[in-house]
Amino acid sequence: MSEFEHDDEIVSKSELKRAAEAQQQLGEQLVSLAEGKLAKIPLDEELLDAIHLAQRIRNTREGYRRQLQLIGKMMRHRDTGPIEQALAELEHSHHEQNALFHQLEKQRDAILATGDDAIQQFIDTYPNADRQKLRQLYRQANKQAEQNKPPTAKRELFKYLREVATA
Missing domain, CATH: 1.10.60.30 (PSPTO4464-like domains)
Known part of the structure; x- marks a missing residue:
């Protein structure tokens, strides 16, 4: 077996960045939702708190950007299938x-x-x-x-x- 037989498991850095960007955009969609619609989406308490904080600090440009990045990072460690389905x-x-x-x-x-x-x-x-x-x-x-x-x-x-x- 050569080292190239497991090519399907290798993910490029660009692909990882695109996936991270997609998760962050999903987080932005969640932040833009009203409270009533947000309640219909299956979110854990930690992620929900981060979303509420982002909604409160929307006017502070850098803090809001960093909070969105944090939400994106949190989304990468969770199964986003149910969240995407609820948004759809x-x-x-x-x-x-x-x-x-x-x-x-x-x-x-x-x-x-x-x-x-x-x-x-x-x-x-x-x-x-x-x-x-x-x-x-x-x-x-x-x-x-x-x-x-x-x-x-x-x-x-x-x-x-x-x-x-x-x-």
Whole structure:
């Protein structure tokens, strides 16, 4: 056996640096999360404390940079698979929620443009919707638009559509 038969185990210095940079970027993503989203990610107490400290010292440039490096170092000694998976799930749910809101905005605009036909389509999609309330909000929104008033009924219509869709 020669010394070159174990080439697959040799990792270049550049590759190690790229891996360390990836771990540090993962740490930066964690630091940028809000507390509610951070609670959904499986983190141990030591790493969570380091993230909270980085969030508190965000305004001090050098201290923040060093804290991010420490978080990156801590991440290299942990299994980051569950953390990456939880971040991906958060991102996916965020995209789903945005897509739902865009769909609801289109449905609201269709209701305001066509009236009863779009209301019926919405009720077909969401049978628990109240037709009377939808028609009332539709009439109020049209009346406010004719009188050049602020679109409060239009916003209320969107809130109601969102409430029905997420219920």
